[in-house]
Amino acid sequence: MKRICWTLQVRPDKLEEYREVHKNVWPEMQQALRETGWHNYSIYLRDDGLLIGYLETEDFDAAVAGMAEREVNARWQAVTAPLFQQLAGKKADESMAPIEEVFHLD
C-alpha cells in the first residue's frame, strides 16, 4: 500500500461551500472511490484555501484512472470544479500530483 498526499487550492470565497458539499459526498461517489482503490482517504482544508488530500492505495495512477472512467465522477467534478483555483483547464483529479514523502514512521 502506498501513502499518497496531494494539494489543490480552493477559491477563498468558496471555502464554506466546499465544506458543505463535502459533508454529504454522494454515497455512489464514495462507493466508486472505494471500488477504485481510495482507502483511508482524508481531505483537509486550511483557512487560506490550501486543500490537502491523504490516501492509501495500491496504485495511485490506477486509482485516478479508475475514477476517470466513472460517470458519477464526471458529475461530481462538474459540481466541484467551480470551487477550485488555477486548474488551468485540468479537472481537479488530474491535478492531484503526488507530493514527495520525506519521512514515514509506522
Place this chain on the structure above:
Amino acid sequence: MKRICWTLQVRPDKLEEYREVHKNVWPEMQQALRETGWHNYSIYLRDDGLLIGYLETEDFDAAVAGMAEREVNARWQAVTAPLFQQLAGKKADESMAPIEEVFHLD
C-alpha cells in the same frame, strides 16, 4: 484514533538539507515518537517548501506534550529549527496546528 494533518514551511534554500536529515531520523527520536502516540506518521515536502504532516493518534495534544518532555526532541528541534521559515519564536512542534478535516472515507 484521530487523523491529524499539519503544515509548516521549510526555507526554500534548505529543502535538500531537510530531505537529507529526514532520511536518517535518529532511532531514539523514532522511538520517542512511537512511545508518545505518533502512529502512521508521514511527512511530505512540496517543491516550494510546503511541509505537510499526517499522523494518527489517540490525542494529538498529549502526543505533542509527550514529545516536549523528551530530551531527544529538544536535540532534534535544535538541529531542524534553522530549516523552517516563520516560526516566530516557536519551536516547530509548537506550530503544528491541526488543519480542519472536511472529508473522510475509510
